[in-house]
Amino acid sequence: HVPMVVIRRLPKYYRYLGELVERKVERISSQTLADMMGISASQLRQDLNHFGEFGQQGYGYRVEDLYQEIGRILGLEKEYNMIIVGAGNLGQALANYPNFAKRGFVLKGVFDVNPKLIGLKLRDNEIMDTDGLEDFIRANKIDIGIITVPKEAAQEVADRMVRAGIKAIWNFAPVDLKVPKEVILVNEHLADRLMEISFRLKELGYE
């Protein structure tokens, strides 16, 4: 069982290795990669040891191989079907962001309750009435549901997603959703980032 803190570093490894692949770098030492990641070389080696034997003493890691392997570990060799419920500012920003599809997270549908938004075209999707949410999830084998509705509507949307068999929920509404433990729940707390910034401003002596 891999600790959460290690799981959270994997996407960052993947991004950095991806950049190295683009720059045609063939090999990298654990120290150099660790420096890029802002961690110690021993932490990096411990992280990767959870998943197998990578790299060679004296050589370092073969960039392309490690990149592919981390991609596999992250489950990126398959595609995932995704929907967004709540097509307001945040929902539309997420719907328009091309990087999700690049990683294999395919937006299959966007839902709202506002008649002014229903029928509006967002890239390859037309906003649909939330009435059809559960049938759509089942018919299209949706894996991941993104919740970007106001906080008072979030739990009810989550309940409907769960009833329809969704496997994971990415929640942006500022509420603690109750879901069965077999459903993966990720709460996005953007305010945490600002608090990290204020900590670092204070550390630098900006008061």
Next chain:
Amino acid sequence: HVPMVVIRRLPKYYRYLGELVERKVERISSQTLADMMGISASQLRQDLNHFGEFGQQGYGYRVEDLYQEIGRILGLEKEYNMIIVGAGNLGQALANYPNFAKRGFVLKGVFDVNPKLIGLKLRDNEIMDTDGLEDFIRANKIDIGIITVPKEAAQEVADRMVRAGIKAIWNFAPVDLKVPKEVILVNEHLADRLMEISFRLKELGYE
């Protein structure tokens, strides 16, 4: 010097302790708080040891005191002036989110280049022309700049913020910005969250 991984847990401690304060819980054991946080009790104690002596053997922690203390460590007892550059979907969603101001991060201005958006009212702010960005930052002592413009515009916006003396940049555009090392730079990679979800879907055997 506090490791990044510990700094990143502080906002989560703050949120959870805040909920305990709201529920009028007076004390909590390190084990219970660690369970809420999804970490071990020893990890929790190590985290808090970076900042001082908290809690008492056999008693645990006084919730209100620990909450206030972590708030102070996070620099939340002061306010921070913030601007958003790029008033598209994502910028407007961030401008409308009430939780930032609740934590003392006050949105002072929103900027765009699109004449259709300039002059539009967003909560207490009117969208301004990006032409006035640097003067505004200096005149209003802006601490934090949020970048939500398309990737091709991001570096130039960052350069202007830096020139005007901004202390921290929170970047949502998918580019690696170059800023002087005394400027705090936080890159928001929302796709990392999806990769964390696909890892956990794979771990649960959904393939």
